[in-house]
Structures are given as structure tokens and as C-alpha cells.
Amino acid sequence: MANVIVNRVKEFLRRFPPFSFLSEPLLLSVAREVEVQFYAKGDFLFHKDDLPRKHFFIVKEGSIHLTEKREGKSVVLEFCDEGDVFGVLALLGKRPYILDACAAEDSLVYGIPVSVFEKILEENQRVSLYFAAGFASGQVVVRTDLSQSQKARKLFSLPSQDNGLLIFTGQSDLNYSKNVLTCEVGISVGEAAKMMKEKDVSSIIITDTSKFPIGIITDKDIRNRLVAEGKNFDIPVESIMTQPVMTMQENSGFSTLYLAMIKNRLHHLIITADGTDKSPITGILSDHDILLSQGNSPSVIIHALLNTLDVKEMAKLRDKAEILLSYYLENEVAMDFVANIISEINDLIIKRAILIAKEKHDPAHPAEKNTKFCFLSLGSEGREEQLLRTDLDNALVFEDVPTERLADVKSYFLLLAEEVIEILLACGFHPCPADMMANNPRWCLPLSEWKGQFSSWILSPNQEALMHATIFFDFRAIAGQKDLAEALSFHIYDQINEKKIFLNFFAKNALLNPPPLGFFRDFIVEKTGEHRDKFDIKLRAMMPLADAARLLLLSHRVVGINNTFRRFEKLAELEPQHESLFLEAGKAYEILMRMRALEGFKSQGSGRYIAPGSLGKLQRQLLKNTFAPIDEIQKIIRVRFQVDYLLS
Template sequence: MADVDIPEVTDFLAEHAPFAAVPREELDRLGRRLTVRYARRGTHLMSVGKGNDEVFVVRSGAVQITDENGSLVERGGEGTGFGTTALGGSPSRFDVVAIEDCLLFVMSSEVFRELADHHPAVRDFFSEQREARLRHALVSLPQQDRHSAVLQTRLRDLLRRDPITTTGGATIREAAELMAREQVSSLLVVEGDRLTGIVTDRDLRTRVLAAGLETTQPVSAIMTPDPVTASPDALAMELILEMTSRNIHHMPVVEGRRPLGMLTSTDLMRLERANPIHLVGDVAKAKDLAALVLLSQRLPRIVDQLVHEDATADGIGRIVTAVGDAIEKRLITLAEQGLGPPPVPYAWIVLGSQARLEQGPGSDQDNALVLSDEVAPEQLEWFESLASFVVEGLVACGYPRCPGGIMASNPEWRQPLRDWKRMFARWINEPTPEAVLRSAIFFDLRLVHGERSLVNALHAHVAALAPRSGRFLAHLARNAAHNEPPLGFFRGFVLERKGEHKDRLDLKRGGVHAIVEIARVQSLSKGLPQVNTLSRISAAANAGALAPETAADLHDAFEFIRYVRLLHQARQLREGQDCDSFVSPDELSSFEKRHLRDAFHIVRSAQQTVVQSYPLGFVT
């Protein structure tokens, strides 16, 4: 560095993050490899869309950084660094302008790469900037490829009239007359200004007419007390999720306990995105497998609509899962109608993405049966018939068989509770790489139908054993760290090199699945009950297994990668193709490419945290 005092450079760098973490002698060497550049006020140092191969540090003066939309990202003075996101010629996502005369220290990409390789603190410092930008991207994402904000409508803005109410002491006849007069399908039952119950036209049919109940009885005799309610500040998307998962068609909107009005599935039809509610209801009434097959064919259109509106990836996953749950439950009910009542209590459980409420289009089926310990050998045939009917029915409805055979039709996954407990104890207490890899999916399980106590007992068993087995957790951690994000250092994405997905980007293995595995190991390490990945991340942070900043970053990365994958899958659905997670870079917008890189960097950083948390060196 000509005409510059090296000790002065070293002193300056040592006073500013992240260089303060670098030893003095290395800062001296770094100083000799820097150049100095002067920029007059108004000079554009970086421009959106243009490549860059240098990293800058402001020695004096000030710069302003704005994004591609012109929004202010940062104003920085002495010590401000920029340029790392566009290294290697990648198009810059930011404009950087000198707002004062500036003196800049400049290092080449080669120098910065060596520094970041040898000093994680430097790498992590600039990664944090990347993570903050990803969060900014998620905020602006709805404006990129989505056409309206109907699902972001507040419920208070959907209310069209004041609530129609009655009291618990009114007669059933009076309530029915009021409903007819007001032309509504439900009434809110109040005591003063407090909601106490709800009565629907279905209640009048099933609890009065069908039961032969006198209409002089009080309406409190047939109402649903303390109904599920929604906040007026909740979003339409949240209401759809709640009504779909519960298969209900009326939702009181309350402030505190004071009713503001009623929203129904008919009201939501105005949004043109409420089809899942009706689909779940229709599935529950399907009379046979043929009817279920026809109904299941409506799901791809719903997914396509939701993806291209303003639904989140998490919301879409929950809706797709709710439909899958409804189909599975109806198949079980149809099977029981044909087979007769079960000989002993049982629990039908789902595993993997469906258990995590993260099912997507084209997901295969993963299920199992937990039987009461009272089951006798001669009763096993009933459960074999049940499993065969449901598994075959799911195939007919578009849910392929699990390639690994993890289905209730496989006798290995149709066991009494005591045998399930033994299997989990063996996986946890005597782990081997192959066994843990094969069994990991079973640590994501959820009841769909049957005896909840059987599943609760299994969850409690796992929660008691897992935190105490360091070897088991180390194996899980190794699996989580093994799925490397498809990202090269300053080189863009790493694409598949051969096979049918050659030259495509795998969003699942080192993206979605890597985050799922990170969340799983950190959650199990604390014996937490959550199964959904985002819930696991939050719970792990609350329990101290993840730093709050890491949890927030993983949350954003998981949402963004899944959203990009859903866009890809929606395109495949429209073109009649099978859905997968392999995306051609040509499909991706520059916005998606830039922020996918940020998301993958977050995954890589979280994996390094996992590696440091567990003694992977002792796992063989």
C-alpha cells in the first residue's frame, strides 16, 4: 500500500468489527494487500445489477446503501463495509453512493476470501448483513409475483353487518324465527356484551328436529358453548387455516369477549381462495373411494391459486396437509364401515412432512399404526385389512407409496405400543448411522385418527429418552450437517452433475430438509413436544437450544426456500408434470437467485452451529 502508514491502517482496522477479531500481525499483512481509493461526494461505488470483485471499508466520509426498489437500507460512516454480496461478478442488489467525500480501503475478492476462510468472525459478520437483507426480501416478497392481497385482509374489514344475537334464555322457536327474519345461518348467544355460545342451522336440524326436542326449550340447551373465536385483527389467511383444520363453517369475531360479528365460509368465498374449507367439508361427506378420488383432483388448482396470491409457504403447507388429513380420515372411516368396529383401540399416525403440517403437492405417504397392547394375534388381520384399504385409497387419490416402505400396510410399522417403545429405545440408546438415518422420520409423528393416549405415551417416551442420549443426538446432528446447501464460495449455485435432474438446483436436500433436521435435533435435545419445523425452531430458541437470532434467520430461510419451491411446483402442476424440488436456474428471477443465496448461507451457518454443539468426532 503506497504512501500509507501500515501501522495506521492496522490501528484503524483493529478498532472496527469484524477486523478487531483478527490478530495484529495478520492485520499488518492485510494492510499491505489493501489499496486506497478516493471517492468524491455523489460517486456511485456500486450499482444494482452490476458485478463487483472488491470489498470496501470506509476510512473516512459516509455512504448510503439502497436496495433495488430505492428503499434505504443503511447509511454508514467510518468502518462501514460493503461489497461482499456481489463478489465474483454476481449482479449487485444494492446501490452504494458516497454522500460525503470518502477515503476507502479496498481489498480484492481473493484477499477477502482468504481472510474469511481463516477467521469465522469475519465470515459471520458479513453473513449477518446477508441475513438482514433476506429478512428485508421476505417483507417485500408479496409484491414480486403476487397479484393481490386478499388473504392479508383483516377480519374486521370483512364484517358486513352488526352481530345477530340472542340470549341463552330465549326459546329455540324464538331463535329460529330470528334467524329466518334476519336471513342468517347462525346466531351468537350472549350474556350482556359477552359471547357465551353459538347456534347454527345445523344445530336446529340435528339437535332439535332429528332429536324431537321441544322448541319451547331454551336455546342454551342446543348451543355450542364457548365457541372458537377469531380476533378482528387476524388475517383472512389465518381464518381459512383455522376453519379448514377444524372443519367448521362459522367463526365469531370478538374483541375480548364482545362479539363484533360472524364470518362464514360463504363470506370467505368472496375472496375466491376459500376452496380448501369446502373441499375438506366435501371430503368428510364422501360416500366412497370414487368420490374421494374426484375430490382430491381439486387440490392442485387450490395450490396454484394460493401460490400466486399472498399465502405464505407455511400457510399453504398447512392447507395442503389439512386436505391430506381429511382424505386419510375419510378413508379410515370408510374402512371401518366395511370392516366393523376395531377389535382394540388403535392410533393411525402420519410421519414426515404430513406430521409436521408441511405437506406439499406430490408428497408421498408416510403412515403407521400404533395398536393397543391388548391386541391378540387373531385380531391383527383386521388391522392389516384397514391398512391395505387406506394405503391403496391414498394411492388412488394421488399420494404415492413411500419408496422406503414406511406405510401401515407394512407389518413392520403396524405394532403394539410396547413394541414401538422398544424400537424407539433401541434407536435412541443404541444408535448406528444407518438406523438413525432410517428412523429419523419416526421422530416426526402426529395422530390423525384413533386413540390419542397411545400417541401421547409414545411422545412422552421419546421426550424422556432423547435428551439423555448424546450419541443419538450426535448422529442426528451429523445428518443435519451432512446435507450441505448447494452453494459454492463466490461461485453461485452448485447444480446436480448427473442423472435426470442434471444442471438443476436441489432445493430440498441442502435447503428445506437441512432446516428440518436442524430443528429436529435441537428440539429433541430439549425433549420438546413440537413437531412442526417453525414451531420447533421457536420452541428450541425459547429453551436455549438455538440463539434467538439464529432461530429468526432459520425461520426466514425456511419460508423463502419453500416459497420458491412452491412456485416451481405450481408451474409443474399447470404443465401436468410430477412435482419435485429440482429447479432450473433459468426458472428463477434475479430476485429469487439473490435471496436463495442468502438463505443457503443461513443454513450453512446454522449447520456449523450444530456441529459445534455435538461431539460429531466420536460418531462413526
């Protein structure tokens, strides 16, 4: 009979972490030592400030509330139901309990002796990280360390077995040429070409007398800048070299080096001792090196996009990017790398779409085609956070033109924008339900009218104005004359500086979505409609963080940082007293982005609505852990911007 009970306990424990991480013999040894405890509704397992007991607990049946007294009332902070682990203070800190534990209904609880678990905690990395990451309830720390949560999620996940893209996971070595062919300025192009032939390489680095890099010549340069132009092979190398060169340090890490090549459309990246062009050359990384090391990559997709104007081909390439995204998410590749790659591909599709549109419509509009303009991405794409092909949010700004030309110029840009939007839809993106797109006459305006529009939102911050501001303040220049976007940015900051009260109203708007800090049974879920009983991860978790980061950085007058987790990194620099909080908030946002994208792949949708019941224990706790920094940041905003005075 005893063996039957032990086996039942073992089979129950193996369903839940951290017990699910144990080997069969270890799990059996734990199950043999479990103490079965019954608590009637209202019974206390322990009180705040009690000395730690010799057990921690897992709920077998029923539910346990972890509470604290506030103004004489008992407030529930944690809700533990089947499979939830709690009371781990004895295991971790050997300090008094910080909460009360009370049975919310008749409950059966398994007590796990600390003495049995201590050796496991020391030897099993997954078990120790489970506790360190804050996945158990009622721990020593109130706000969990989300960096530990990220490590835990990576360790607990089962990565893809497809090794074709391991180069992006940080698991592969960085392969680059360390024997770099160089020559000093002054020698002839003919001599340099002979050196390249002898070494059988396609490039040569030009250096100054200190052996520091100042330029590069490739086979393409010799073909295009020498042979095609009929120049003499006796001319010096500096007359046809590409300069200046981009240099980086080897220990920058593969993702940084690779992103630099992608963003700057480089075929060669020079590696130097200290990462500058004032230090010795230690190697060269070429796109050929990268392509040899894997069969599929962003560089392959980008290269293909740069060489096609066929919309069907562009759509297929964006589909390939989706496969890459899925792989990256499954293998826990860093979110900043993933977001950069997908944004770069999205941006390039927009640029190609604009080129297609101009080639189609420019011949019929000779007077308008050279008008300066800038295509802007808004919202999540403006923040470089649109991983899945969700709704399009964009706009177009063009230079001010004489009044008599304005109608024709605007008609031309609306025609271009309509063509661009059609191409993006053909590539799998979705139209904005609110019609916030560049083909809408409201959002295709000359610079002066855009300035007037932003001024009106800032000077008269009603609810509609604030709603528009949250979307349009995240604009990012994609194509065209970026100085138009910069002029708009500086105008916004000048206007805010004149009417600082705007930030107070903006803060009020940022607090419209309080964090769902309760336990899962109390999550704020949709009450009606097709998403009934689902959790809105965008509205309830992501928007509060994005709104807070935007507001706080606006108050510091920082230009040019749109991405939410990079905004929090900058805020950590600007406000060292809140450094740890802002870094936690950035990590929380990365976690939420990943969870939403994974849900999108799973549901074949936007990933915005998640059924709580579909999440495992670890996923639920991970999601819950992201809410704590939201709450703390909103408290800072409420005080700093005197929101309660506006509400009264």
C-alpha cells in the same frame, strides 16, 4: 457514436435488476453516466478497508471475485459474473469496503456513479428494496435480512390476474355480520326461534347476564335437537345450544380466523372485543359469509370432501387443491397459511380413506374393528410441509392386545392400511420408494413394539437408526386415538433423557449435509444420473434446516411442534440470544418450500432438483441468501453437541 454506446449500455442494463425496474427515461439517464472500466486478470478494483469509491459496479463481461484473507490465504466469498452488482458500500453505508475485489479473468465492468443513483434509490421502492434485501454482492451486512428478501420477492413478482381468490391474499376486506342476534339464558327455544324468523337469520348467540357469549343455536340445532327428538318448544335455549363457543378477535387477521373455522369444522365463529368469551360480542363470521365472497376456496373443497366417499371425486377435489396451491404461490400468500390449508386437505383425504377402508373391511372383522389405533403421517407431511403430492411416508400404531389376538389384529390393520394407501395413490400421491408406509408390517405395530423400536434407535444410534429417526421423529397423529401418539412422544423424550448422548449422534447426522455457501458456479450439483448438473434443494438446503430444527427442539423437550418454521419460532423464544438467527432460519425454510413447490409446478415433478441455469438473477440470489442461517446454525450445533469429538 456516443449515442450508439449509450444505447448499448442501456440495453445491457435493462436485462438485470435493479436497472430492470427503471423507467425508460431514468434508465437512459443512468446509461449516459456509466463509466466503462477494464481490468486484466489479477487486477484489484478495491481492497478491504479502502474508502468507498464514487461508483458501484455491474459486471459486463468476465468475472470478479470478492475475497478476504484467512490465515494468510485469499478465500473467495462471492463470485460475480455477467449482470452481478457489487461494491454497493458507497451507495448504502458510506463505509470502507469489507472485502477485496479482484478480476478472476480479463473483465469489463460498468461503473455506476452513486450521485446519479441516490435520487432513484430514494424514490423507487423496488430499487431500494433490491439493495436492502441483499441481492447485491458485498454489502454492509454479512448475513442478509430474509424478511426483506420475502418483501422483495413479493414486490418483484407478477401476481395472477385471477381475482376469484383475492380473499386469501389479504387484499380483500373481512366481511362478517356486525349486527348479531343474541338472547340471554332462560328464554324458551320457541321465543329464540321467533327472534331468528323476525331477523331472517340462521343463528342466535346465547349470552349470560353480562352479555358474554356462552352458546349458539342454529336452524340445524332446532331441527336435530328439538324437532327430531320430539321436545317441547318451551324448554330453555341452554338445553339445546352448542357450547362452549369458539371466539376470536377481529384483528386476528382473515387467515387466522378462516383457518380456525376450517380446522375446527365450524360453521360460525364469534368475534369478541378481546377474543375471549369474557368480553362483548362484536360480530359473527359464518361459512356462508365466506362462500358468498368467493367462488372457489379450501372451504368448498373441504365441504365437498366431507360429503363424499367416492375415490374418483376425492381425486378431483385434490386436483382442485393443486390449482389453489398454484394460485397461492404465484400471489405470495403466507407460507404458514398455505401449508396449513394443504395439510388440512391432505389430512381429510386420509380420514375419508380410513372411513372407506373400515366400511369395507369391518363387517368381516367384528372382533378387531373396535381396537384403538392411530394413523400417523411422517416426514414432510408429518411436519405439515407436503405441498405437492410427493412420496407417502406414514405408519400405524394400535393399542396393545393379548398375545393370542396380536396376529389377527395386525392383519386387520394391514388390510386397512393397504386400502388407505391404494386410495391415496388414486388421489395422485406417490408410494414411498423405501416402503415406509403403514401397509408395511414393519411400520404397523402395537404401542409397546413402537416404543421398543424407538428405544432401539435411541440406545443404538447407528447410521440406519439415525436415518429412521429423522423420518419417524416427525410423526403427526392424523386419525384415530391421538393419545397413542402422545404416549409414543413421551416415551421418546424419556428415552432421550436417559441417554442424552443420542442427541450428540443425532447432531452428527444433522451435519451430514453442509450448506452450499459458495457462488452458483460452485454449487454442489448432481454429478451423474438423470438429475446431473441439477441442484438438490431438498438435500442441500431444506434438510439441513429441518434436521437442525428437529434436533434443537428435541434438546429442549418440546412436544407437539413438528413444522420446521414453527420450530424455529419456538427456538427463538427459548433461546433469545439466537432469536434473530432462528427467525431468519424459519424465513429461509419458507422461501425454500415456496421455491421447491414452484419448481414442481414448472417441471411437473417433485420440484426437488433445480437447474441453476434456469433461475434468474433474483432467484439465484434469493436462494443463495437462504444458506447463511444454515451455516451459522450448524456452527452452533457443532459446538453445543461436541460433534468434533464424535468425528475424531
